[in-house]
Amino acid sequence: MNSLILSTAARLVMPLILVLAVFVFYRGHNEPGGGFIGGLLAATAFALLEMAQGVETARRALRFRPQSIAAVGLGCTLIGGLWGALAYGYFLKGVWPLITKHADGSKSGLPFGSIFLFDFGVFLVVLGGVCCILFALEDVVQSDSEAGGD
Amino acid sequence: MEAAVIQTVTRDAGLWRFIPATIAALVTIWFAGFIGPVSEGHAPEYIYQWAPTIGVQLAFRLDGLSLAFALLICGIGAMVLLYAATYFRSDRRLLSLQLTLVVFAISMLGLTTADDIVTLFIFWEGTTITSWLLVGFDHEKETSRAAALQALLVTGFGGLALLAGLLIMGEVANTYRISEMNALGDVFRDSPLYVAIFILVMLGCFTKSAQWPFHFWLPGAMAAPTPVSAYLHSATMVKAGVYLIARLYPSLSGTELWMWTLVPVGAFTMVLTSVWAMRQTDLKLMLAFTTVMGLSMITMLLGTSNEIAVAAAMTFILIHAFYKAALFLSVGMIEKGSGSRDYPNIAGLARAMPLTATVVMLAALSMAGMIPTFGFLGKEVIYESTGHLHFAPVAVTVAAFAANALMFACACMIAFRPFFFRAQMAPKDRPADPGWGLWLGPVILAVLGIAFGVFPGWLEHHIIAPMVLAVAGVEMPVHLALWHGITRPLILSLATFALGALLYLGLDRIRETLFRIEDDVPRTEAWYDAFLRATSISARRASLYLQDGNMTSYLRRTFFALAAVIWVALFRGTMTWPQFSLSPELIDWTIFAIITASLVVILRARSRLTAITALGGVGAGIATIFVVYGAVDVAMTQLFVEILVVIFLAIAMVHLPRYGHVPFVRLNALIAVILGVGVTTTMLMVLGTDLDLSLTEFFEANSAPVALGRNIVNVILVDFRGFDTMGETAVILFAAVAAYAALKAGRGVSK
Numbered sequence: 001m002n003s004l005i006l007s008t009a010a011r012l013v014m015p016l017i018l019v020l021a022v023f024v025f026y027r028g029h030n031e032p033g034g035g036f037i038g039g040l041l042a043a044t045a046f047a048l049l050e051m052a053q054g055v056e057t058a059r060r061a062l063r064f065r066p067q068s069i070a071a072v073g074l075g076c077t078l079i080g081g082l083w084g085a086l087a088y089g090y091f092l093k094g095v096w097p098l099i100t101k102h103a104d105g106s107k108s109g110l111p112f113g114s115i116f117l118f119d120f121g122v123f124l125v126v127l128g129g130v131c132c133i134l135f136a137l138e139d140v141v142q143s144d145s146e147a148g149g150d
Numbered sequence: 151m152e153a154a155v156i157q158t159v160t161r162d163a164g165l166w167r168f169i170p171a172t173i174a175a176l177v178t179i180w181f182a183g184f185i186g187p188v189s190e191g192h193a194p195e196y197i198y199q200w201a202p203t204i205g206v207q208l209a210f211r212l213d214g215l216s217l218a219f220a221l222l223i224c225g226i227g228a229m230v231l232l233y234a235a236t237y238f239r240s241d242r243r244l245l246s247l248q249l250t251l252v253v254f255a256i257s258m259l260g261l262t263t264a265d266d267i268v269t270l271f272i273f274w275e276g277t278t279i280t281s282w283l284l285v286g287f288d289h290e291k292e293t294s295r296a297a298a299l300q301a302l303l304v305t306g307f308g309g310l311a312l313l314a315g316l317l318i319m320g321e322v323a324n325t326y327r328i329s330e331m332n333a334l335g336d337v338f339r340d341s342p343l344y345v346a347i348f349i350l351v352m353l354g355c356f357t358k359s360a361q362w363p364f365h366f367w368l369p370g371a372m373a374a375p376t377p378v379s380a381y382l383h384s385a386t387m388v389k390a391g392v393y394l395i396a397r398l399y400p401s402l403s404g405t406e407l408w409m410w411t412l413v414p415v416g417a418f419t420m421v422l423t424s425v426w427a428m429r430q431t432d433l434k435l436m437l438a439f440t441t442v443m444g445l446s447m448i449t450m451l452l453g454t455s456n457e458i459a460v461a462a463a464m465t466f467i468l469i470h471a472f473y474k475a476a477l478f479l480s481v482g483m484i485e486k487g488s489g490s491r492d493y494p495n496i497a498g499l500a501r502a503m504p505l506t507a508t509v510v511m512l513a514a515l516s517m518a519g520m521i522p523t524f525g526f527l528g529k530e531v532i533y534e535s536t537g538h539l540h541f542a543p544v545a546v547t548v549a550a551f552a553a554n555a556l557m558f559a560c561a562c563m564i565a566f567r568p569f570f571f572r573a574q575m576a577p578k579d580r581p582a583d584p585g586w587g588l589w590l591g592p593v594i595l596a597v598l599g600i601a602f603g604v605f606p607g608w609l610e611h612h613i614i615a616p617m618v619l620a621v622a623g624v625e626m627p628v629h630l631a632l633w634h635g636i637t638r639p640l641i642l643s644l645a646t647f648a649l650g651a652l653l654y655l656g657l658d659r660i661r662e663t664l665f666r667i668e669d670d671v672p673r674t675e676a677w678y679d680a681f682l683r684a685t686s687i688s689a690r691r692a693s694l695y696l697q698d699g700n701m702t703s704y705l706r707r708t709f710f711a712l713a714a715v716i717w718v719a720l721f722r723g724t725m726t727w728p729q730f731s732l733s734p735e736l737i738d739w740t741i742f743a744i745i746t747a748s749l750v751v752i753l754r755a756r757s758r759l760t761a762i763t764a765l766g767g768v769g770a771g772i773a774t775i776f777v778v779y780g781a782v783d784v785a786m787t788q789l790f791v792e793i794l795v796v797i798f799l800a801i802a803m804v805h806l807p808r809y810g811h812v813p814f815v816r817l818n819a820l821i822a823v824i825l826g827v828g829v830t831t832t833m834l835m836v837l838g839t840d841l842d843l844s845l846t847e848f849f850e851a852n853s854a855p856v857a858l859g860r861n862i863v864n865v866i867l868v869d870f871r872g873f874d875t876m877g878e879t880a881v882i883l884f885a886a887v888a889a890y891a892a893l894k895a896g897r898g899v900s901k
Binding site for chain 1: 790857859865880883885886
């Protein structure tokens with residue numbers, strides 16, 4: 001698809017979508033959002049870039065192989081789970097090292113911990129998985145249309 | 151044969167290669183430390199609560215039977231590992247062989263010491279899988295792979311039956327602990343499920359221990375390299391079946407069914423395989439047949455449900471392990487030293503290979519049951535027990551007598567043919583004894599076979615008596631000694647020697663006769679082959695029918711099945727029609743209009759792009775519903791999935807043939823309507839039921855204070871139900887990789 005409008009718009013919109021994706025992912029624990037939605041959103045950003053400027057640009061923008069990203073994501077979920085197992089003896093039990101409990105029962109601190117890592121893993125798996133299929137699909141279509149054109 | 155395989159010479163593995171053997175030897179010593187307590191009647195236990203909610207424990211218990219097997223497995227394992235380290239000295243596959251052997255040994259140890267049926271079964275399958283790897287060790291050879299697959303399928307089939315049988319036993323006994331089951335008395339025998347339990351468990355034991363009609367896989371499994379055969383087929387793998395028969399003896403034995411199955415099957419297999427052992431010229435194959443004979447002897451003795459017979463069986467397990475392992479390893483020595491193990495090719499090697507000849511002679515003495523070996527004691531006890539039977543004493547005696555005589559002839563064959571009475575002949579120019587790594591193990595085993603024959607006292611009190619106690623629950627009912635006076639067993643023994651010698655003299659004629667009729671004898675292996683063929687043909691037919699490569703027909707079948715399930719559920723269900731009143735507002739009407747309009751567009755679209763975009767419209771409409779009713783998370787997910795689906799389809803569309811005119815297929819329309827109405831009805835009826843809100847309340851109450859998140863949907867996903875999510879992410883990854891592989895298949899090369 002060679003559209004100047006789409007190409008220019010994509011360059012502007014794509015970073016915004018990515019920022020939005022991270023934002024949606026981060027706020028997910030308290031407001032609508034989360035790793036799954038964030039991952040989908042990030043994947044849409046790369047899909048947009050791919051449609052506008054081709055699969056090679058999108059692949060370069062992603063920097064890493066999508067399969068690797070997904071695999072690292074799965075690793076993050078596993079580590080997130082094992083963290084709880086190591087800390088409390090229960091697989092996937094939430095560990096919040098930066099949260100302190102006060103005497104009156106309230107809590108304060110930064111909400112980073114095993115659950116956050118787990119959610120981040122989901123984010124990466126969804127992003128990597130979707131991009132993996134997307135890029136492969138585009139490759140196939142391209143190589144076929146080239147072959148058909150000869 | 152194997153010499154040809156060892157061409158992939160790389161570097162020598164150095165002293166590291168002795169580590170597995172050393173470890174096995176140390177474990178043997180550790181187990182030997184239990185001999186004292188166990189022979190005094192103790193049974194050390196180790197229990198780890200593995201999955202207590204479903205009653206699964208990792209339970210181990212070391213009674214006399216388990217200890218004897220553990221010692222055999224580790225002790226012979228150490229010798230085999232030492233042997234393998236020398237036999238495969240400069241083969242690059244040495245490490246993988248040792249690793250598999252060690253895993254196999256661990257599985258065998260677990261199997262023979264397990265006290266929980268689930269634990270036992272897991273190790274049981276462990277031996278099945280590792281033995282598959284070991285039998286197919288020369289995996290570049292087609293015959294090797296076929297033999298491995300045969301062993302896997304036959305024993306794997308038995309394993310499945312065994313699992314079912316063990317689980318039924320667990321249900322009947324209300325415990326999964328074998329020691330508790332065995333203490334229950336007649337619970338199993340009185341149970342209406344006894345026949346089912348017996349058949350299923352025995353299928354497992356018979357396939358593993360190669361009893362007729364499953365005996366054919368064991369000679370086939372001789373495709374394995376010699377150290378493997380020695381280990382799998384002497385002391386361990388194939389003994390797992392008889393071990394289990396002995397293990398469950400207190401629970402299951404003594405019934406008519408037990409005796410009428412085990413004794414005839416054991417006796418028949420015993421005579422059959424010892425006859426066919428005479429036919430073989432390949433020494434290893436001959437040993438394989440006599441191994442089946444040995445296992446059948448044990449099966450038959452246990453089948454008679456007699457205390458003395460149990461003592462005889464336990465003694466014979468030890469005897470057989472000693473001489474059979476020694477002989478298997480010696481055949482490897484013969485082959486290494488002379489270049490062949492087929493006795494028409496080798497002769498008169500005694501002068502060139504004196505040590506090998508001595509070891510084979512010693513082990514063969516025990517196999518033949520000659521005075522003063524351990525084998526003689528075993529034969530005496532067997533004949534002693536057959537005189538005390540209540541069940542078919544004459545038939546059992548005759549069968550044991552025939553098999554022992556044939557065994558005597560086979561022992562003569564392996565002891566004399568390669569070594570004596572003829573001029574030297576061997577494929578190798580200068581046959582010689584192999585190095586110490588190969589002979590040490592067989593020598594120890596052969597010498598033990600003689601030593602225990604002369605001094606059986608220690609073995610009887612510390613090993614065999616506890617085994618008998620564990621199996622039959624009685625003190626040792628007989629006394630092992632070389633000389634009991636002129637008794638019935640002694641006379642039978644002497645007669646056995648005489649008949650065996652006659653058979654050996656007529657060996658060549660017998661072999662030729664067997665060779666001639668071989669093709670005319672019905673073989674159970676043919677059933678296996680036919681079964682395999684039928685399975686593969688029907689699988690091909692089913693695949694061709696079900697996978698016709700037409701996406702429309704896949705979807706049609708899937709949706710039809712879904713619709714059928716839903717309507718069956720609706721007709722059988724008790725859910726009632728909900729009480730509700732419709733008062734749609736403007737927003738509802740708008741969404742309804744969007745969805746309906748999109749649907750009309752999809753159905754009437756002339757181009758794919760239009761149809762796909764309109765499909766996105768339906769999704770967007772549904773997402774709006776979610777937003778309106780407060781499920782923002784679901785709406786967002788729905789929306790992004792819709793977007794991505796449209797993008798995917800748009801890309802893939804280029805690939806598809808032109809849309810053209812889509813014919814209206816009545817069947818498809820009918821299925822669509824049935825499914826749609828079914829789903830809608832189900833949804834409405836679900837609304838009519840009283841929802842159980844206890845989970846919702848729990849999530850609401852605990853989300854923010856315990857899991858530190860106010861978005862309950864997300865907290866459920868990543869915390870409360872995190873394990874599900876983890877599985878789902880794995881599915882996403884695998885789906886992506888699978889799609890990648892499918893898309894790239896056969897395309898990467900051209901680029």
